[in-house]
Amino acid sequence: KQEVTQIPAALSVPEGENLVLNCSFTDSAIYNLQWFRQDPGKGLTSLLLIQSSQREQTSGRLNASLDKSSGRSTLYIAASQPGDSATYLCAVLAEGGSNYKLTFGKGTLLTVNP
């Protein structure tokens, strides 16, 4: 059974700091990995999607890397801003019986202090 773990569960940093969020998964036979952002009281917004054949994806100040063989992904946020404060979740897509299955981690709550 695929399990996705995100460490730390919560992170507080001062504005301007570069930071890394971690995601690990137990079964490396994945098709892709996604990073999502969730603001309080809102749904999830997809930030980056990395296919299993890719090593990284970048969007603005965000960079996500994938090491499938070791079951790890990181989300790097450069020059953090208070507006980056949110919960960040990762999810992996893998075989799941008759269909593909998306498994989510529990998220990292990020607070960027002005």
Place this chain on the structure above:
Amino acid sequence: NAGVTQTPKFRILKIGQSMTLQCTQDMNHNYMYWYRQDPGMGLKLIYYSVGAGITDKGEVPNGYNVSRSTTEDFPLRLELAAPSQTSVYFCASSFRDSTNEKLFFGSGTQLSVL
């Protein structure tokens, strides 16, 4: 585009009552999903649909029913509400092309069963 629209945003039910959570998407997506999110537990898949007329169970389907009569709509039905169904419910949709899939989420329905 409105994206994924969920109604209502909040609801309080008494034990044993029934209700339908509505979900509509205007992106012509083939896949639609219902998740529940409990504090500290991550997202759990309740039901999903790969197209109109086709639905299947996820991880936690007990106590729920769904239908998909059109591409746009994917309502979730609670027949006999129980306190264990107190949660935040998210509908999501995607266009799945092989393993390339980006999910779009609604803003959620916060349900309390008392």
